[in-house]
Amino acid sequence: MQNRNLTVGIFLVAGVALFTLSLFLIGSQHKVFARHFEVYTEFANLDGLTKGGKVKVAGFDGGEIVDIAVPGSPTAKFRLKLRIEERLHPVVRADSMVTIATEGVVGDKFLFIHTGSAQAAETSSGATLPSKEPLNLADLMEKSAGLLNDAGGTMKTAGQKLNETLDTATTTIRNANDLIVGLKQGKGTAGMLLHDETTATRIRQSIENVHQATASLNQTARRADDLVSDLQSRQLGQKAEETLSNARSATQNIKATSQRIRQTVDDATGPDDQGVDTATNIRQSVSNLNQATENMSEDMEALKHNFFFRGFFKHRGYYSLSHLPPDEYRRDKLFSDSRNHRDWFETDDLFTSDRSGLETLSRSGGARIDDAIDRLSDSLGPAPLIVEGYSTAQNSPEQLADSRNRAMLVRDYIRRRFHLDAQDVVIQSLGDRPPAGVGKDRWNGVCIVLLHSNSR
Amino acid sequence: MRKLFEFVGKVARFGLQVIVKTFRPPIEFRQIWSQIAEVGSRSLPLVAASGLALGVVMTLHTRSTLVTFGAGAMIPAVQSIAFFVEIGPLVAALLVAGRVGAGIGAVIANMRATEQIDAIEALSIDSFKFLVVPRVAACVLVLPLLTTFMDFSGLLGGYLSEYALSHISLRLYVTRAFTNLDWANFVPPTLKTVVFGFIIGTVSSFFGYTTNEGAEGVGRAATNSVVLSSLLVILADIILVRCIFLAFPESAI
Amino acid sequence: MSDEKQAAIALDHVSKSFGTKQVLRDVSLEIERGEAVCILGRSGTGKSVALKLMISLLKPDSGYIWVGDEDIAQLNAEGLSRVRRRMGFLFQSAALFDSLTLHDNLALPLHRLTDKSRPEIEETIERVLGEVGLAADKGKMPVELSGGMKKRAGLARALVLAPEILLIDEPSSGLDAITAEEIDDLLLRQKSQQKTTMVIVTHDVRGARRVADRFAVLDQGSLIALGKPADLEHHESEIVRKLVAEH
Structure with missing residues (x-):
């Protein structure tokens, strides 16, 4: 009987002790009895965070999400109440950024509070810390795909416009050719204008620029299209970063290209420093011819109203x-x-x-x-x-x-x-x-x- | 079919009687105490040894997978969550169902066969209170403790296994094991074994107490006790796990 | 209770069946105080059932069972407890509690059913075990005892409460003749010294003739004969004559 009491006693004491021990081992992770302070932060996308989720301050496990208030409207954000150990207070500053991070590859989501800057004030209890929305890879892909699609569209439009411009320019050239024929027959002033070597070179140059711009733009658009389809065909993954940087450089190309287009168009429509001499030439030629010739041809009229040359007449x-x-x-x-x-x-x-x-x-x-x-x-x-x-x-x-x-x-x-x-x-x-x-x-x-x- | 429902009804009434008589004085403390010795202390070696072995095996199995994913640091957490949430409670209950369930079934059936139950009744002692209630009570009281032993011996087995492979320190192992653990991962699963204990005690006592087939009834009572209590434990586990998820949504991973 | 004429135990038109099998049919039997009655019968004729009915381990389907002036079938747990305190039951297999030592087997009823102090209990156990010759074995577990010792231990447990009525199921079954005789001697001594009323179910006619004042013969659940052993030797029923015959 004595012996049995002993074994039962040992069994019970050891069992209860282990039970209590595990309660405390688990409890210690939550620091139930430590002093805490509470702050808030807001997220539009919780990315799977739940109540009781871990909060790490600069990587130190020191708090949990105690409450999540659901937003009342689509534009509002989830408001998260965080309980953080008081001893971490000194590193949590008013400008401490809160992000959502993942533990390992397959781990839990948790909140990461970055240490603030030394100059910023220590955050007060109940304050709301700034947050950075989680970088959702899929979202990012979608966004960049959209961007590239837009760019592709824009460039196609630009290319189309340039093609129209080219058509006009071609027409102009044809007209100009007519004029030259007319001039040789002693007919118009505009003939002289185009006969002027500088002007002609300039026009040719402008047209050449447009050609080049269009070609390069088309190429860029094609590259962007390729990128987009590449992006869409792939199952994302580790290529994402690479693809994104490609997209970024593509966008830069587009920017450069559009600048070139603008320049070309500017060149074509407006005067620049070089243009003054040309213009003077033109004017002189024109006025000389004006005196010499009786009539102003219809061709000249057309030329005068033309997109490319209007500026010359107007301003000179x-x-x-x-x-x-x-x-x-x-x-x-x-x-x-x-x-x-x-x-x-x-x-x-x-x-x-x-x-x-x-x-x-x-x-x-x-x-x-x-x-x-x-x-x-x-x-x-x-x-x-x-x-x-x-x-x-x-x-x-x-x-x-x-x-x-x-x-x-x-x-x-x-x-x-x-x-x-x-x-x-x-x-x-x-x-x-x-x-x-x-x-x-x-x-x-x-x-x-x-x-x-x-x-x- | 009719027999099945009759049987269910009988067992249910038996269980109800257990609950009612448990709280009707006088309480048979001495009997409960000796049954705790029988169910608890004497099951401890079995439970601890099984837990240790299972812990070693678990780590060996999960290790390769986790290391493949670069989640080697998760091994203690996986081990502790597995044991605290499910393996500990369920395996402890099944072991107890095997060892104690058979014992209770056989002992009570034997007492019935050898007229000991009559003898008790002849002494104006409520044999139900004297024999059944203390056994059920002991199962109910002891199973959470045995589960805790199971959890820790499983963790110890896991640690030994992991130590042999990666020389991890005990402190780091314990920290990692308990970091991801929540009270909801420990308290409800451990306390659910109270239900398991009740099932094991009641079902086993039922077969022993109601046998009237003499000596061969003893063996049958023992077998039936183990089979039915194990089955009911597993079925109850499904319901209990669901209930725990409902009550503690965050423990559902 | 003090009424000397009143029977110690009376069965009044008692019937009992298990499922479709009728074990006792309309049995009426009165047992006087201080009397020893042996119930004889072939196997499975309801002798043990009759015995268990007398201490209310089984309830009759119909009829009444009186112990003293109390209808034990109608008693609540407390009343039954009161009645049982005056009764001892020696089971066929002794029915010692396997999990308890011999000492504890005897201590249990004393603890449960009397207000005796611990020293008194110890003293009683010593005395009773001494009477049955097991004083040296009180620390043993039942499995350590031989068949005869178990029987004597069972008797000791039945006697420990100093019962007015002793119900004995097969006192000599599974025992050799000498051991059986020892048990009978114990019963005789109990009867002569304590004036204990005894109901004995047995097949051992020789032992029964030594102990019993009267025989009751059951056949197919019915009481077919009741009387002194010598009278029954000439009973009209062959079964009775055979059962009572001392080989």
């Missing part, structure tokens, strides 16, 4: 019109366009004659012009203002002299008054006959014309 003061004959002017669609803005002024409204009979701008006339320009001020742009002078004097030399004088008076006034450059305000003396289609057969005085934006 071609519309100073100093040498454009009145007849030519009257017939030109550009100036006879009914959509042009015109302000008509009677002679008496603007001018007074002194005793010698010489006309000068009256004070009230200046005020009227001020009003008119003021009304136009919103529309004033790169296009020049044209001041048309009219006179109904008896003979044509007098008409010419008067109308020119009136136009110049107004031009000078505008230039002085509004500090405009010479090329911004141009004159045209038209005798007594306004251009066709403006609604007036005769006029005595001045008309201020602002070309309609489409014709500019």
Whole structure:
């Protein structure tokens, strides 16, 4: 009996002791009795974290997730309450970043609190620590695939646009060829323009650039497409990083390419430093030819409105019109366009004659012009203002002299008054006959014309 | 079929009687004590040895797989979770069902056959309280403890096996073993063996107590006790594990 | 209880069956105080069942069983306990508790059913074991005892409460003649010294004739004869004559 009591006693004591021991061994991992502080953090994606999940501070196992508040709306985030051992408090700073990490390859998810910076304040209990959403590999793939798809799409569009541009350029060349033929037959000014070696080289260069850009863009797009399909066909995995960096460089290529496109287009549409000489040449050629030739061909008109060359005409003061004959002017669609803005002024409204009979701008006339320009001020742009002078004097030399004088008076006034450059305000003396289609057969005085934006 | 339901009904009534009579004074402390000695102390060597052997085998098996995945550090955790959550409770219960269940079945059947139960009744002692209740109580009380022994001997076996292969320190092994363990991984699975103990004690006592076939009934009672109590233990385990998962969702990995 | 005329045990039209097998049919039997009655019969005629009914280990299907003035079939656990305290039962196989020593086998009823102090209990055990000649063996487990010793030990346990009524199931079964005679001597001594009422189920007619005042003969569950052994030798039933005949 004594012996049995002994064995039973030993059995019971040892059993209970082991049970208690395991309770404490397990409990010690949770540090139930240690002092704690509580902080919060927020995640849009919990990535499988659960209540009771581990929290490691700089890799030290020192806390757990005690509560997870589910967000009330799709835009809100899960709010996690963390209980962390008090002794870790000094390394948890206000700027300590919280991330979700995985223990080993097949391990549990846990929260990782990175040590904050020494300058930041120690986080206070109940504070919310900043968090970084988990880098979900699959999401990332999806995103980069989307990005590459977009890039592919964009580049295809860009390529398409460039192709259209090329078509236009080709048309231009064809037109230019026609012009050259015309020139050889002594027909147009534009012929001269294109005959000018520099201009021609430049145009060719521009077109060549576009060609190259398109080719390289197409190639990039193809590469991007390949990447995307590669990405989609693979089961992801360790190739992910490589693929991503490929995607990144592809994106950079795209950026560079689009810059080149922009440059090319800029080159094509606008002047650059080199262009000035070319432009001067063109202008001179054109004005020389203008004097020499009687008519302005339709071809020139087309060329003038062309995408590539418009800038040249516009900015190089071609519309100073100093040498454009009145007849030519009257017939030109550009100036006879009914959509042009015109302000008509009677002679008496603007001018007074002194005793010698010489006309000068009256004070009230200046005020009227001020009003008119003021009304136009919103529309004033790169296009020049044209001041048309009219006179109904008896003979044509007098008409010419008067109308020119009136136009110049107004031009000078505008230039002085509004500090405009010479090329911004141009004159045209038209005798007594306004251009066709403006609604007036005769006029005595001045008309201020602002070309309609489409014709500019 | 009818017989089966009758049988189930009889066993259930028997179990109910056990519960009712357990709490009706006087409580047979001396009998309970001696049954704890019988069920507990004398099962301990069997349980400890089995646990140790099982621990060694478990580690040998899991090791290669875990090392393949580079999760060699998880070996102690796998070992402890396996033992604390399932192997400890279930194997301890099955061992007890084998050793003690057969013993209870045979002893009570023998007492029935040799009129000892009548003799007890003739002394105006409630034989049910005197024989059955203490045995069931002892099983209920002792099985959690035996389970704990099983857990630790399994862990010890795992440690010895792991030490032989990688010379891991005991301290590191224990730390790793218990790091991933939660109270929910230990307390509910250990306490569920209370149910196992009740099943083993009740079923075994039932076969012994109700036999009336004389000497050959003894052997049959012993066999039936082991078979049915083992089966019921495993079936109950399914339900209990599910219940534990419901009550402690985080323990469901 | 003090009524001298009242029977110690009375079976009143008792029937008992197990399943479809009827073991006792309408048995009525009265046993006087201080009387020793032997129940004889062929195997399986319900002798042991009758004995167990008398101490309420089995309940009758019908009829009444009186012990003193109490209907034991109707008693609750407490009343039954009170009645049983006055009764001793020697089982066929002695039914010693395997898990207890001889001493503890005797101590158990004393602990359970009396208010005796520990020294008194020890003293009683010593005395009773001395009476049956097992004083030296009190520390032994039942398995260490021989058949005759077990029987005497069982008797000792039955006697330890100093019962007014002793129910004895096959006192001499499985024993040699000499050992059986020793048991009979013990019973006779008990009967003469303590005036204990005895009901003995036996096949051993020789022993029964020494101990019993009356014989009761059961056949197929029915009481077919009751009377002094000498009277029954000339009973009309051949079965009775054969059973009672002393070979």
